[in-house]
Amino acid sequence: MNRKKKAALSGALALALGLGACASGTPQSDADVTLRYWLWDSSQLPGYRQCAENFQADNPDIFISMEQYGWDDYWTQLTAALVAENAPDVFTNHTSRFGRYATLDQLLDLSDYIERDDYDLTQFQEGLPELWKTESGSGQLGIPKDWDTVGLFYNEEMVEEAGYTEEDLWELEWNPEDGGTYEEFLAAMTIDANGVHGNEPGFDSNNVVTYGIGYNEAGSGYGQVQWSPYPLSNGWDYADENPWGRVFNYDDPNFQESIEWWQSLIGKGYMPSLAIASSGIGTLESFGAGAYATLIEGSWNMSNVASRATFDLDVAPTPIGPSGQRASVMNGLADSIWVGTGHPEEAWKWVSYMGSTECQDIIAQEAVVFPAISSSTELAIPAFEELGFNAEAFSIHLDEETTVTSPVVDRWAQLDSIMNPAMAAVIAGQSDVSSLTDANNQVNDMMARDRDD
Template structure:
């Protein structure tokens, strides 16, 4: 769901013969099958195994083996195995890679298999189902497994010490002129080595002890947890349509003015430099050490931020923007079946089970991620509340209409390759936001 993506190797292209004649599954006797399923997220494996156990109990003779890899190895291995004709039957799919695999005919059309064709795309939260169709909307090549949005994790003790209450954090707003109450709050939470706050006379921005707002990186083409909540609340969207947009808007004045304001937080000393941020690997370590008071993060890291010893973490929604609304990127991963599987109906049957309440409720109770099925999503929010964690700042976007589907487009890896160095340069103050004009031209040229 997250991080920069390199271009898929040319070996990902599979011959038509392999697509129809190769597969990783093998027969397990009459009515059975041996299926392989791949994951990349370690915390999810336990609940996914519970789901697989449930599926096997209902389908005697069918065995499912879960294999797990790190993010980078996952996609490299998938490319290699597809080319060799022994890819996994069921694939955990990312929206970032989905367009390339779908366009290369490497994914099974789930709208044509008996077990999955009856699943309604409207059963999933926030319109997530339509992110996994083909450009014509005629086939469905994946089904969403969970959802994520963005919000603010904040150190409650640091906020209290600064005189900022939990209710204050819930109603922050920003603008491109003076940053609004959001920037004022970030400034007040910023403290230099002498104990002077960012909004007080004598503040030393060159020697900051606690940054009001943490930074992960420049955000590249996606800006999922970096700048997307701000640009999406400023009346901007990635492209002319989604999914399968063909005209991108990175040169739009709303985008440029938002990025200009966002990086001004670095200039003022309220947020670390890009070099400082990258040296920390993630926002989690500095936050846990008390060096970041607020971080913009994804709902998928809720458990991590709640687990830091000695840190009381609150959750707030992203600030209201110039549009008068909040904004968040609604992202998901999904279940796909490889087009070359020897057991397409069994693979589809496994996916159908994984998308049913029998499995999605298991995921909801585990609390690692938030299941995409509407009923199970509601259960997950209730489960978190029962544990004393209010995650409604993440889920409210789904009902108030402020969640924007993450972009799904052909040539996405090339879009990333163009935008990453440009955004690095801008946030690193090596170039101005005018650099976005030529970058956007290069991106839109991909679709002509």
């Protein structure tokens, strides 16, 4: 690692604390190679442990040492390991971090292995492999492992009491002028301390016990489970291109009018203030306790939502917007190989196995995430339905081609440092939505600078 790139990684580690991990297994005495594999999602551990057992049975000379950290700890530990040049051989990667690691040359280019082994990238959901290419498009730095979209989770009893059916929720429409049938629905789902609903006379918007919809924070420049379905269904996109966009569009009128409408739900009492939403009580806990009637949340959290709810719940797709279509970010994780691994061949063998139908079918049956391989996704849908969810609320975006891929850039942390306070000020009512134009200018100025600044 050159000095500048090592310094850049060291800077990302400032103020970090060393924290523990959940490790899996002890190296086998007869294994010639031990590969360290890191992931952050504990709910996926059982599935990947099974994959590792199957892999090791066919490759007794390779042992998979698996370590799991919580989300924040994971990136702290990974950055520290990269700085120390002692990173795991293989690790789960995220689109928001990928760009930075790619430009710091921390990821092994898999192109030669893919070509040599005739590895089939077309088996994955359309658009997923492209998220993990180098900016030039010539290199492949990760193999997709899953995909996700977002949907509208709802309390079935509250929906029924408000006079709505499941079919009604699949037809909801929104617009930035009056909110459409979607805002009418959120009003009907909101209840004040006197039992008056938001669409009834005498509703007290300052004394709400059940909000029509919840959220956790202002969403910064991404807003995946906060505001993204609204501007994305209003003719907006994050940047000029994706991946590796350089010009962002937070100054777009379609974006700003969408955010202005979303923020207006707070004043109407249908959505909590930012202070309440970010008070430290999690959205899943608040939803599970009945403080929120609905919640925009990701498909990856289906089992977590279900485990916290004391009522029957289901999920509907995001509402149809002014574009005439609904929309959702489609994100996806990938497995990447650290460029400094001492065992590139063995690491590729493990990564390509995780990207096989044998492993991804196991993940599908765990009903935690949607596997990246198309045929494995088909197995996951009935597995999720056994949990009581209509998983087609998420896959409908693939069928209708209404997904927008998660933005990939090399300076997401810098973008976030600009957009996080700017968006928070707007949602808190401290700044007008037009202030996002200035924030957008700052983002684009930052993106235009020499990347080695």
